[in-house]
Amino acid sequence: DPYSGDPPRHPALKVNSLKPFNAEPPAELLTENYLTPSQLFFKRNHLPVPAVDPASYRLEVEGPGGRTLSLSLPELKSRFPKHEVTATLQCAGNRRSEMNHVRPVKGLEWGIAAISTARWGGARLRDILAYAGYGGEETGEWHVCFEGLDKDLSGSAYGASIPYGKAMACEGDVLLAYEMNGEELPRDHGYPVRVVVPGVVGARNVKWLSRVLVSREESPSHWQQNDYKGFSPSVDWDTVDFTTAPAIQELPIQSAITDPPPSATVPPGELTIKGYAWSGGGRGVIRVDVSLDGGRTWHVAEMAGEEQPPGRAWAWRLWQLTAPVPTGSTELDIVCKAVDTSYNVQPDTVEPIWNLRGVLSNAWHRVHITVAQ
Ligand code: MTE
Ligand code: MO
Structure with a gap:
């Protein structure tokens, strides 16, 4: 069982899928706290939770011209100033069950609580990209791609990307977070390092981060290309063409x-x-x-x-x-x-x-x- 190494979870969570683990807190508990206690924070995993040894963990960052940085956890924490942001994370599928009542949709039956808020602490992505050699003057369309350590049976890792401009903006507040609510990241939320992209759909907030690279193209991953996109009500599974819609980034009200x-x-x-x-x-x-x-x-x-x-x-x-x-x-x-x-x-x-x-x-x-x- 590839899920036998998953961490224990809070019994109050409403489980949507056990393997992979997907769960939301009871709605009444959600608004008891402005910052969602990490144990009650909704959990959305596509794959088994990877077991990461903090001593051997390295974050790879590809710099311009193919030069690669390899950062240990202590280096990530000491070389870049710690920045803290209070940000809400919402899954694109939050409140999906209401759509399902109109006509069946494909996806987990989320209620209204696939959304939570935490105080995140970590290094700014822009500081790390600057350290790797990026200056912010790249012209045209560029993307920052992320890869996780969680892999499917074919060996491909969870991945996603965000626009380069969001990553580099001082006001973008994008973090490579190693803290959640003042403690180290819990395993379910990406231990030891995850991306936090404030204001952007949950799917781009890549957990168990292993690799960052700047590219002309969006992430080639399934989740960037063939999922997490919106379509007209007239589009069904026989007619859908995922290349015709942009990947969801900022979410609506x-x-x-x-x-x-x-x-x-x-x-x-x-x-x-x-x-x-x-x-x-x-x-x-x-x-x-x-x-x-x-x-x-x-x-x-x-x-x-x-x-x-x-x-x-x-x-x-x-x-x-x-x-x-x-x-x-x-x-x-x-x-x-x-x-x-x-x-x-x-x-x-x-x-x-x-x-x-x-x-x-x-x-x-x-x-x-x-x-x-
Ligand atoms: N990152 C990795 N590596 N693997 C994943 O399955 N799920 C994404 C995103 N990052 C995912 C991931 C999705 S769809 C969401 S909504 C958020 O993580 C959920 O984050 P949380 O479990 O911390 O609430
Ligand atoms: Mo999600």
Whole structure:
């Protein structure tokens, strides 16, 4: 069993797939903390968790002209200043199950909690690329490609890439992280080193990082080329051509209700509703609207958590609303929708954004509950 070496996991996690391990925390626990405790942080593995010996670990960085740097863990930690970033990671498949209810899609049945937030610490990717010899003046289209130590049966490693501009921008905050929430990275989250690309889809945040290279082409990996792309609802598995769509990088505006849970029964009087809101690309969340009547009337939720600088708002905002339950109502259709700094909004329904892979599922989140009489 190639998975026999996987680490132990927290029993509260809702397991989506055991081998490889994919799990999300219970939604109500997710918004208990602004920083998700690492044990409860959602886990998305495509392959077995590699066992890495920190003493022999080397990170290979290909410099210009094929010169290769080989960095040990102590070198990575001592040669480059440690930089810390609070960033939210969201899987492209978060909320996929809602798309599946429209028409079947291919992928793991994620609920609303394939998203979590941590304080990441590590070396800036731009410092390492500069050390390897890159100056930032490369013209035309370039990409920074990453490879993981996790390999499939054919021997190909998990891989992904990001635009060179994002990697080199001072305001890009891309890290080669060796710390998560003030401790060394847990094995499930990429021990000893992972990429953290704030504002960008989870899939590019390569764990168990073994190799970095700058290339004219995006990563040749399956996950960059033939997965993690969005399509029209009209495209099916007979007609899909993965070369026609760009790889997902920055994610769109997202929000969801974590409490009360679906089908809850609440007492009459006052009701407190909680959730999260986040947008990709460093766009902050400027507002969360909440409705108790399916979207006919709206309240503005209160947001908590750090307000990060414009263009670098990498972390979610947790929000809550306390509102009177309208007298006489027996059922409530709670809805939330968020707005980001570019005034991007969430679509009201799932149908028009349905896609065969079930990615980018960000329609208004709806929770139907009963009011006790
Ligand atoms: N990196 C490697 N090496 N292998 C993987 O399977 N999964 C990716 C990304 N990085 C993956 C990886 C995907 S799809 C996501 S959503 C995030 O890691 C999940 O990160 P987490 O498990 O720390 O939450
Ligand atoms: Mo993902």
